[in-house]
Amino acid sequence: MKQELKNNPSVNSSRRNWLKSVGLGAGAVALTACVDSSVKELSAAGMKTDHFPSATPNVSDGLVRLSSNENAFGPSAKAVDAMQGELFNLARYSDATVDVLKSKIAAQEGVSEDQIIVTNGSSPILFGYADWITKNGNKLVTSMATYEGVPRGAEFMGADVTYVPLDADMNFDLDAIEAAVTEDTTAVYICNPNNPTGTVVDAAKLTAFAKRVSKKAQVFIDEAYIEMSDAYPANVQSKLVAEGHDVVICRTFSKIHAMAGQRLGYAILPAEQAKQLGGMLRMGGVNYLALVAGMASMEDHANLNTMRSRVKVEREKLTAAAESLGQAYAKNPQGNFIYMDTGMPHDEFAKLMKAQGIKVVGRTWPGYDTWSRISVGIPEETDACVKALKTVLA
Numbered sequence: 001m002k003q004e005l006k007n008n009p010s011v012n013s014s015r016r017n018w019l020k021s022v023g024l025g026a027g028a029v030a031l032t033a034c035v036d037s038s039v040k041e042l043s044a045a046g047m048k049t050d051h052f053p054s055a056t057p058n059v060s061d062g063l064v065r066l067s068s069n070e071n072a073f074g075p076s077a078k079a080v081d082a083m084q085g086e087l088f089n090l091a092r093y094s095d096a097t098v099d100v101l102k103s104k105i106a107a108q109e110g111v112s113e114d115q116i117i118v119t120n121g122s123s124p125i126l127f128g129y130a131d132w133i134t135k136n137g138n139k140l141v142t143s144m145a146t147y148e149g150v151p152r153g154a155e156f157m158g159a160d161v162t163y164v165p166l167d168a169d170m171n172f173d174l175d176a177i178e179a180a181v182t183e184d185t186t187a188v189y190i191c192n193p194n195n196p197t198g199t200v201v202d203a204a205k206l207t208a209f210a211k212r213v214s215k216k217a218q219v220f221i222d223e224a225y226i227e228m229s230d231a232y233p234a235n236v237q238s239k240l241v242a243e244g245h246d247v248v249i250c251r252t253f254s255k256i257h258a259m260a261g262q263r264l265g266y267a268i269l270p271a272e273q274a275k276q277l278g279g280m281l282r283m284g285g286v287n288y289l290a291l292v293a294g295m296a297s298m299e300d301h302a303n304l305n306t307m308r309s310r311v312k313v314e315r316e317k318l319t320a321a322a323e324s325l326g327q328a329y330a331k332n333p334q335g336n337f338i339y340m341d342t343g344m345p346h347d348e349f350a351k352l353m354k355a356q357g358i359k360v361v362g363r364t365w366p367g368y369d370t371w372s373r374i375s376v377g378i379p380e381e382t383d384a385c386v387k388a389l390k391t392v393l394a
């Protein structure tokens, strides 16, 4: 079965069809050839490529999709192999396997298994946490220009959310956030690296901040992109939970593990709250193949290290383009995206990029109307994006 899938002609032909549709007009053929050569290179480096592209393979709108911070390099070959080996093993609920993943996370992060919850992607955790805020004082403090999962969810459910401006470096202003926290505050949401700015806060400063602030309000740190940051694992804050501070760490397999379509995420949090939130968010269990793939990917350190470097190379192409075009951007981004001032309304920019065959995020964040977030792709996708930027912003 494993072999049949690997050689499945329909998988390969759908990939070829997609490749043909990448790029618009005359550029399509050239880009297709480039993408093919990149696939060969990835394959020579031992990475599995016959599933390429990993993101929305059935959506053929002809656009290079740099809009959702997906990891276009695709998952670890070991994760794909592990799933193929389990395709007939889907009859049972996955709770026992969730426990195996928890024990691996516990060993890696130095926490106990009862401090971990596992869900289908991390979004359910963010939304469940927003609900938890409304039932525990109803007040959230966070930053402007950050990921909306928790703040928007909390607002939607009627919570009072304070948005503190970014600092002069477009980073979380931890001092101003601390000043905004009162005895009434339920929680503080920190995204590190931050989406959309990509900035990372100094690890020692964040540790000290979390230790102080968590005495008043719980500190939720969303580490969705942490493994992509240059200083990983020094930036990781899970030790705070191990030490008993009132802190939640949230992670996903959608980013460096390139499993956005498979759905797997987890949180590390105080045991009592894990029991409460975990019970609610379990929602009938977790996708078994995601668990199998996630565990294989976690252990594939070589793949994760390669991924970190590949993402960095692509990210630096985008920051170099912003520099050469003289566009302001949030400096030193550490995820798989950059946030740039395009000098025009973001929806206008998205339309012009689309005409060049590139899909960028079609929204922006309040206060940053002319800014746009652009994700990295595989080399030829990022190169096509740089070319489009030069046309649109010339």
Ligand SMILES: Cc1ncc(COP(=O)(O)O)c(C=O)c1O
Binding pocket: 068, 069, 120, 121, 122, 123, 124, 147, 149, 191, 195, 222, 224, 225, 251, 252, 253, 254, 260, 264, 265
């Ligand atoms: C900062 C951050 N947190 C969480 C998520 C949610 O990801 P998922 O539900 O795929 O785990 C995202 C997705 O883009 C994100 O950028």
